[in-house]
Amino acid sequence: MSKGQETKQRLLDSAQELMYSRSYSDVGVQEICKDAKVQKGSFYHFFSSKxxxxxxxxxxxxxxxxxxxxxxxxxxxxxxxxxxxxxxxxxxxxxxxxxxxxxxxxxxxxxxxxxxxxxxxxxxxxxxxxxxxxxxxxxxxxxxxxxxxxxxxxxxxxxxxxxxxxxxxxxxxxxxxxxxxxxxxxxxxxxxxxxxxxxxxx
Amino acid sequence: MSKGQETKQRLLDSAQELMYSRSYSDVGVQEICKDAKVQKGSFYHFFSSKxxxxxxxxxxxxxxxxxxxxxxxxxxxxxxxxxxxxxxxxxxxxxxxxxxxxxxxxxxxxxxxxxxxxxxxxxxxxxxxxxxxxxxxxxxxxxxxxxxxxxxxxxxxxxxxxxxxxxxxxxxxxxxxxxxxxxxxxxxxxxxxxxxxxxxxx
DNA sequence: ATTTTAGTTGACCGTTCGGTAAAGTCAACC
DNA sequence: GGTTGACTTTACCGAACGGTCAACTAAAAT
Structure with missing residues (x-):
């Protein structure tokens, strides 16, 4: 898996866990990024929106x-x-x-x-x-x-x-x-x- | 019903409709107040929190x-x-x-x-x-x-x-x-x- | 008449929200 | 060696968030 794909995967995994254990609204893009150790700008490189x-x-x-x-x-x-x-x-x-x-x-x-x-x-x-x-x-x-x-x-x-x-x-x-x-x-x-x-x- | 109770009731009714048709998180105290035509300060006179x-x-x-x-x-x-x-x-x-x-x-x-x-x-x-x-x-x-x-x-x-x-x-x-x-x-x-x-x- | 109480107003707090933009890094390819 | 394009970094945006506060009004209770 390329470096970029790994980053994207970390975002997906963090988002999945955080949203499942809490809720969509309670988890922000910021927190997902922090958990995945990814900067916010990178988030929007991989996903167009939350x-x-x-x-x-x-x-x-x-x-x-x-x-x-x-x-x-x-x-x-x-x-x-x-x-x-x-x-x-x-x-x-x-x-x-x-x-x-x-x-x-x-x-x-x-x-x-x-x-x-x-x-x-x-x-x-x-x-x-x-x-x-x-x-x-x-x-x-x-x-x-x-x-x-x-x-x-x-x-x-x-x-x-x-x-x-x-x-x-x-x-x-x-x-x-x-x-x-x-x-x-x-x-x-x-x-x-x-x-x-x-x-x-x- | 006293004037205060009417205000409180409007807040309850607005909150019920807005939260049911959308969700708890998507509806803010601000919007509930606007819908109920009540100022934010009054909201916290009747309720200690959302x-x-x-x-x-x-x-x-x-x-x-x-x-x-x-x-x-x-x-x-x-x-x-x-x-x-x-x-x-x-x-x-x-x-x-x-x-x-x-x-x-x-x-x-x-x-x-x-x-x-x-x-x-x-x-x-x-x-x-x-x-x-x-x-x-x-x-x-x-x-x-x-x-x-x-x-x-x-x-x-x-x-x-x-x-x-x-x-x-x-x-x-x-x-x-x-x-x-x-x-x-x-x-x-x-x-x-x-x-x-x-x-x-x- | 005066004090107390319930209710109202609107400005304000710090924080976070989703999303943007521009500059910079790095490796692959020609 | 230079260019390209993927990826990263960081600063920033306006708006909204839940909640606070002090000043104000009005009416009831004493």
């Missing part, structure tokens, strides 16, 4: 989430319903770790930005919408597998159920963040099996 | 939500499951109206503040947590009614199901806000019947 940076942070977030959580959790080595269970376990462990590290359950980085920025910045809203779409496809895929495996009704609407599951997951993370209690993730997320219509809940 | 104002806004929000949505929707003139249907209809109509008025689905005012402020202001987080608790009790009550009416399993854990329903509602509103589409409320919220374990879904 919101342009945020869009790139969101893209990076998507890639990380897919590679480090979604792909491993939904790998096809288990039955579809067991994959969901594994996903729930990952999500739970992650929030536990965040609470240990920051003192707070941070919830979903996409959901956080979505609620804060959707009415204020159309570009960011669209980007989060696109990220949700990526997760949506993963869910549709595993739901189709569940149908094929006879775990759920074969006439179920995978697309609608995927939206329902996504919404439920976001809601659970929102409540867990509000109560600052990662145990809620473990307690509430398994109810997703009822939303899917799982025939033999574990 | 966050103290916000806590009072949240309290007002709770009272309005209970009186104008929860009590009418969950009035005992209908069967428990029909009350849920009525609640969904209210929630849907409200988001439609917001989109017409502001151009944006604004989602849940409590959820919005929760995700933005939970890691930054403990007083506000606690207040939102308390508001969720109020809604939670309403849900527990109707779920108990549903048990008594034989609409759901009498051995169900009303308390846990109430949390689950609350989380799902918040999640649906989050997704609807992100996609800026009120129709998602109508489409997704009815799936809550599966979370409740409703025996004869409408």
């Amino acid at each position: 919101s342009a940076l945020t869009v790139e942070v969101l893209e990076q977030l998507k890639m990380q989430m897919i590679e480090s959580i979604l792909l491993p959790a939904f790998a096809k080595d288990l039955t579809p319903s067991k994959r969901f269970e594994r996903f729930i376990e990952y999500a739970y462990q992650y929030q536990v770790q965040l609470k240990e590290e920051y003192g707070y359950v941070l919830g979903c980085p996409m959901g956080n930005i979505a609620l804060e920025m959707s009415t204020q910045n159309e570009e960011i809203r669209k980007k989060v919408e696109a990220l949700f779409e990526s997760i949506f496809y993963v869910f549709v895929d595993v739901l189709d597998d569940a149908k094929a495996a006879g775990e759920i009704d074969e006439n179920a609407d995978s697309s609608e159920l995927a939206q329902v599951c996504l919404a439920y997951g976001e809601g659970v993370l929102l409540v867990a963040k509000t109560k600052n209690d990662p145990e809620l993730v473990k307690k509430l997320l398994p109810h997703v099996s009822k939303l899917m219509g799982l025939k033999n809940p574990g | 966050s103290a104002l916000t806590v009072e806004v949240l309290e007002q929000l709770k009272m309005q939500m209970i009186e104008s949505i929860l009590l009418p929707a969950f009035a005992k003139d209908l069967t428990p499951s029909k009350r849920f249907e009525r609640f969904i209809e209210y929630a849907y109509q409200y988001q439609v109206q917001l989109k017409e008025e502001y151009g944006y689905v604004l989602g849940c005012p409590m959820g919005n503040i929760a995700l933005e402020m939970s890691t930054q202001n403990e007083e506000i987080r606690k207040k939102v947590e308390a508001l969720f608790e109020s809604i939670f009790y309403v849900f527990v009550d109707v779920l108990d009614d549903a048990k008594a009416a034989g609409e759901i399993d009498e051995n169900a854990d009303s308390s846990e199901l109430a949390q689950v329903c609350l989380a799902y509602g918040e999640g649906v509103l989050l997704v609807a806000k992100t996609k800026n589409d009120p129709e998602l409320v109508k489409k997704l919220l009815p799936h809550v019947s599966k979370l409740m374990g409703l025996k004869n879904p409408g």
Whole structure:
């Protein structure tokens, strides 16, 4: 990676961590630069604005989430319903770790930005919408597998159920963040099996 | 209402609308004062800080939500499951109206503040947590009614199901806000019947 | 009639905000 | 060796931020 790319990457990483642990508005360009050990002028060499940076942070977030959580959790080595269970376990462990590290359950980085920025910045809203779409496809895929495996009704609407599951997951993370209690993730997320219509809940 | 109380009320109303339609951080004390036609000095006569104002806004929000949505929707003139249907209809109509008025689905005012402020202001987080608790009790009550009416399993854990329903509602509103589409409320919220374990879904 | 109190006004504080601009550094390429 | 272009540095901009303060008005309480 060239020197310039390293600098840009530090800015992206600092911004991602700071914004996730606090919020978009509470973290300024100045602080991001200080954390990344980059001068402000350099910031604007790489990004045209704070919101342009945020869009790139969101893209990076998507890639990380897919590679480090979604792909491993939904790998096809288990039955579809067991994959969901594994996903729930990952999500739970992650929030536990965040609470240990920051003192707070941070919830979903996409959901956080979505609620804060959707009415204020159309570009960011669209980007989060696109990220949700990526997760949506993963869910549709595993739901189709569940149908094929006879775990759920074969006439179920995978697309609608995927939206329902996504919404439920976001809601659970929102409540867990509000109560600052990662145990809620473990307690509430398994109810997703009822939303899917799982025939033999574990 | 005394003159002072009227001034304070205007500040609360302006703050509530501005913060709901945008965000806590994006709305400054200055703008709230301008909208309420109150001088800045007066603001700090009534509120010790922006966050103290916000806590009072949240309290007002709770009272309005209970009186104008929860009590009418969950009035005992209908069967428990029909009350849920009525609640969904209210929630849907409200988001439609917001989109017409502001151009944006604004989602849940409590959820919005929760995700933005939970890691930054403990007083506000606690207040939102308390508001969720109020809604939670309403849900527990109707779920108990549903048990008594034989609409759901009498051995169900009303308390846990109430949390689950609350989380799902918040999640649906989050997704609807992100996609800026009120129709998602109508489409997704009815799936809550599966979370409740409703025996004869409408 | 006088004092107290609630409420109002508008100037002011230091700090930070997102963003700009110009000068300077350095390595790659011709 | 000179030029180019990527990258960095530093100073700076006007505006807004949350919050403070002292002077003022008006009405109620004594």
